[in-house]
Amino acid sequence: MSEIVLRVEALKKHFVVAHKGLIRREPVTVKAVDGVSFEIGRGETVGLVGESGSGKSTIAYIAMGMYLPTSGTIYYRDRDLFREKKRPLDLKREIQIVFQDPSSSLNPRQTVRQILELPLRIHQAGANRLEEVVRLLDLVDLPAEVMHKYPRQLSGGERQIVAIARALATRPSLVVLDEPTSALDVSVQGKVINLLIRLQRELGLTYLFISHDLSVMRNFASRVAILYLGRIAEVASTRQFFENPQHPYTQMLLSSIPVISEEEEKLRPAKVVSSGEIPSPVNLPPGCSFHTRCPYVMDVCRRVDPALVEVGDNGHVARCHLHEQPLAQK
């Protein structure tokens, strides 16, 4: 890995959801993110996967400065994102985000031109804004005349592409993609993903890609981190992740992808049956948070929370007691 663009360090975000007790009010918290660390190298696409409520979007929002972390921090090229109370403009310029639902992320009362001019006005004073708008639209393969349209006159895919163009308008080096395709038709998803791949290559972008769609992840991410209840369960290169998953949760998820052809069936790990429900994030079980559903659950899992251990090459790590002993034991 070359230069590190983003470094997430022991990030925690606990939301206070209620208070209990009459006299000594104790806050009831949801541990949305509970000690997550990972790094993104320049030009890389790191995928964050996880079920709803696993904390993947929370991490994205913290990176954007929409929430402050409870503890831990995020570094952008060795600059602490939370050292200043209000994030300086030049840092905002470097990190941009594409939200999940383009119909809510574009102001319905503004034309595409107005939408794209805002980041230009703030970050590129002096530039010919009209020309720049045309250049941006050209960059994402939209005809220039789109600039006169309102978001409701565009299709879902076009809206998302406009949102991507807006994120690129500040010329950022890191783009956070918060489920950028999950609100789109399957036919458009591929188009948007291909566009993102081309833009990454042409502009040297780094992506933090958040999704629950494993097949999109497989085609797009260079490394995958899987989250379970606010903690990292496993991190691996995409190849390792799909071919040689080590954490029982990863194995369970991968074996639940529906497949059609026999070739795909062969690639699929042996069926791991999931049992039980995902525990409430308010009331986490002691020990390993996955023990309630794990098919290999051992006595130690109910008492001791496992640590991340190395299980393979290229920083392949997993948080599981099965791997704390020598690998062969499995």
Added chain:
Amino acid sequence: MLNNASQPDHAVGRSAIDPHRLAQIERRNRRERWGRAWYKFSRNPLSVLGLIMVVTITLMAIFAPFVAPYPQHAEPFTDFANASKPPGGQYLFGTDEIGRDILSRCIFGFRYALVMGVAVLSLVVPVGVLLGLVAGYFQGTIIDTIIMRVTDIFLSVPPLILALAVASVLQPNLTNAMLAVSLMWWPWYTRLVYGLASALRNEYFVVSAETIGAGTGHILFREILPNMVSPILTKMSLDMGWVVIIGSMLSFVGLGVQPPTPGLGTMVAAGARFLPDQWWIAIFPALAIVVVVLGFNLLGDGLRDLFSAEES
């Protein structure tokens, strides 16, 4: 031939930068939007009726000296020879107890009713909207608490009582009546806008402007405010009617427009003494109030339907 296929795209690209063509497209877009809006609005005959009433009343009020058959009757004037004439003939709505033409005085009455409404709303709407916008965007902070608690205090005082109190402490005239009504009216706009703004601030386009680094002013007035123009306009139209009613009430109890100035409420109050025999002295000004209020309410309903159709 085949590679000509990419040609039109570039042609479009270049023509879109041409400022003339750009202005042309924007003009066309605007025309189309207005055309569509008018089409939807005109589907409901009652809305159109409301619009016609409002336009007519406004024109009559502006050109009252030319429209009224006896403009001098709006000023101090007596003609005891023609006092208390019933409607018909020379005096379409009859004359009052000192011989003034009631139709002329009603037309001038529209003037004071509209001046009241326009003045109150142009005082109340900017203040109420600005406070609601700021409180809603900074929801959960001390700014929100201060603004909204003050708003609550004003809302908890019965509006007419507050207006009566203010109007009776100050000198009874049109200006003070407007001040009194304004004082009780702004909290409703603050409330309305607060609710809208606190919902809109979580919309992703607002969050997006924040992550790009837009200033608070831009977010409040360019991102949030344009998305609540429709409910504000609708409320303004419906409120015009209400302000006219409250203004007439104040005039009726003697705290608004003072005789001989022809306020509609003042005229009803003066004419009430002659009911039921000389009914026209009170009934026609009362009907004039009804016409103003009805017109603005119908228009307001039409706008609401138009905007709610636009949202969906």
